[in-house]
Amino acid sequence: MIMRFLKKIPAGMMVVPMLLGAIINTFLPEVTNIGSFTTAVFTSAGANTAIGIQLFCLGTTLRVRDMGGVVKRGGVLLISKFVIGAAIGIVVGKVFGPTGVLGLSSLAIISAVTNSNGSIYLALMNSYGDTVDQAAMPLLAINDGPMLTMIAMGIGGLADIPFMALVAAIGPILVGMILGNIDKDLSDFLAPAGTILLPFVGFCLGAGMNLTNIAKGGAQGILLGLVTCLIGGAFIVLCDRFISRRPGYAGWAVATTAGNAVAVPAVIAEADPSWAQWADVATSQVAASAILTAILVPIITSWWAKKFGCPKFPKDEAQKALFEKH
Template sequence: MIMKFLKKIPAGMMVVPMLLGAFINTFFPQVTGIGSFTTAIFTSAGANAAIGIQLFCLGTTLRFREIGGVVKRGGVLLIAKFIIGAAIGIGVGKLCGPEGLLGLSALAIISAVTNSNGSVYLALMNSYGDTVDQAAMPLLAINDGPMLTMIAMGAGGLADIPFMALVAAIGPILVGMILGNIDKDLSDFLAPAGSILLPFVGFCLGSGMNLTNIAKGGVQGILLGLITCLIGGAFIMLCDKFISRRPGYAGWAVATTAGNAVAVPAVIAAADATWAPWADIATSQVAASAILTAILVPIITSWWAKKYGCPKFPKDEAQAALFAKD
């Protein structure tokens, strides 16, 4: 009964637990904060460990010959998301100044649009994509944080992100890939674990969200989420279709705002004090965008994947044969 319900909802295995975790964190945070294993599993404290295990198990299914496809597909998504976020944000900043347009500053726009929720992407690729799509998730982790935002705003950034942080992000999938290529039996054993962990990852991520942030972000926060999802998503989808020659479902799947992006305005303000007056409001707007896009993007991605095709739901025999070659 529960499984049938979850399967009817786009990326339901992750989205429903995420919303449940956000609801509990918003109204009954003491329930999961009692300590020990309960806090470790059912709060944001366990998110990184669960995602790391997911990536390790995914890595065991990835063959060395697929690395080129991972870099190409993931690179297009990463660059396209950066370009659209930077273009909109810089355009607003140049034309309207630091106050921004309709209450949305360049700081808020770039922070939200250039950062994607990797866990939502991974869950959607598990439902609609293939192993190459899934393996692109660590590459997309490059946009998770202040680095690309700082670059887009001309405040540097590369020196503030240690190289080892990138190595740490891709470490689990590389170790898993090496072991999986050495022993296929190990790959077959661990492959299902990636899907099994989806509801745990979703709940952990939701436990780091507060639903009241949508209200705090106001209409501008909702508008920011729509810009991130609809305008940003449409551009990334077109790049996915015409550059990567894919149906576009992966482009929509990265049209989210990362939960970590909530901290980006404060980081930018610390690096450039002239943005300090707009940091607090930008933070609440980015938080609203993170929650809204985590709800909207799975719905849009599911509809698009089923209408225009994907590895799990090819629209015709010719497309199925094409995906089989990939």
Template sequence: MKIMKTIQKVPGGMMVVPLILGALINTFAPGALKIGSFTTATFSNAAAATIVGMQLFFIGTGLKLNEAPEAIKRGSVLLISKYAAGAILGILIAKVFGPAGILGVSTLAIICSVTGANGSLYLALMGEYGDSKDLAAQSIMNIHDGPFLALLTFGVSGMANIPVMSLFAAIVPLIIGCILGNLDTDIRKFFAPGVGLVIPFIGFALGAGINFFTIVKAGFSGVLLAAMIFIIGGGFAILGDKLISRRPGYAGAAIASAAGNTIASPAALALVDPTLKPFVASATAQIAAAVVITALIVPPFVDWIAKKYGAPKFEKNAAEIAL
């Protein structure tokens, strides 16, 4: 049976498929995940905190502090542009409409998703359209994987009651991983597969906290969130790429997506501030829907941007034809 290959054909499949399976069990047989011992500890919603902490550590080990200046510049511009889009949008909506957000999309969902991007999708697209510096820039943008930036935004803006120590505690795994990964490249190599390995477990654990009847009620909101991520988040990223980095914009277009890893962010924030718990289920479902939608529309969009404004792929092809 080609189970793995079948799952990988689904956009964000390694996160989305386990999430759907977990949600199906929680919706129709919730008691199956609460029998205790290692089953509950690994597969119930209670496992999310531990697995997200592991993921933050693995991400930290992959953060390289000595990347080439150009790669750092490109990655930083993209990271800040996309983050600014989500932070500004989320804070404005919170000020006007409150934490419940607009048209069913909470500020929790907006800040968690618009500030991030699908790193795997970015790398795949840059492997086709970009150059080595574009690929290296991902090491800087790894910062937007997981809940760190969302936690920072909620804490600084005052939208959530997040004590400084709780904020620090939430990023300790990332910091420890970053220190170890930069002290010893063997550590970085050893833990590199970890980021991908824990994704299905995070997906299932989060799904185990979702009831499908809630998702059905908020169906349109997932599409609306995807539009915010693609249009506003992607728009900011393209502008930053073109106006600040003086690049064609294809790299900015490549992060006009929702990250599968940010599906875990609402649950992570609610662990720090319990007042956010009422929004976790809907935000998680909306982000999961946005991951699928943006993963489908971003690749053809990048191709269009690259053809219109240029990319190393087409420059290389032109040089080969000239020869």
């Protein structure tokens, strides 16, 4: 009964536990903060570990022979999301200064738009994509965190970011990929764990969210979520369709704000203290965007995949043959 319910909801295996975790963290945080294994598994304390293990297991699915397709599809999604987020943020910063426009600073915009929720992407690709789409998730994980935000703000001259602060934690992906290519049996053993961990990752990420942040983020936080999803998503879909020659469902699937992005404004402010006075407001706005896009993106992706086709739901025989070929 539970599984049937989760399968009816776009990315339900990820989104439902995430919302449950957010509800508990908002109204009854003491339930999961009793310590020991309970706190380790059912709070945000376990998020990085769960995501790291998930990325390691997914890394084992990356084959050298498939890297061309993975890099092409994932690269287009990664670069287009970075470009649109950086472009909007840099323009706002250059034209309106650090205070931004309509209550949104360039710090908030770049933090939200350049960071995607890889776990939601993976859940959606399990429902609508193919193995190459799924294998692109570790590549997309590059934008999950402060690295690309730092790069964008550094390139735009909006912040002074030390080079070493740009180093991303991609160790689990690389180690998994190396081991998976050395021993396919090891890959076959570990690969399913990437999917199995989805509800755990979802709950842990949700346990780091507070639904009141939508209120704290105010109208600006909602606006930021809409910019991330609709403006950022539309640009990524165009790139996915015209560069990758894909239907565009994967483009919508990355039009989220990562849960980890909530911590990005503070990281930027620590690296460049001149942003400290805007960090708190940006944090609440990014949190609102993370929650809003986690709800909107699965709905939009599901509708788009069924209307314009995807490997799991080809719209005609010609498209089905094309998907089977690639």
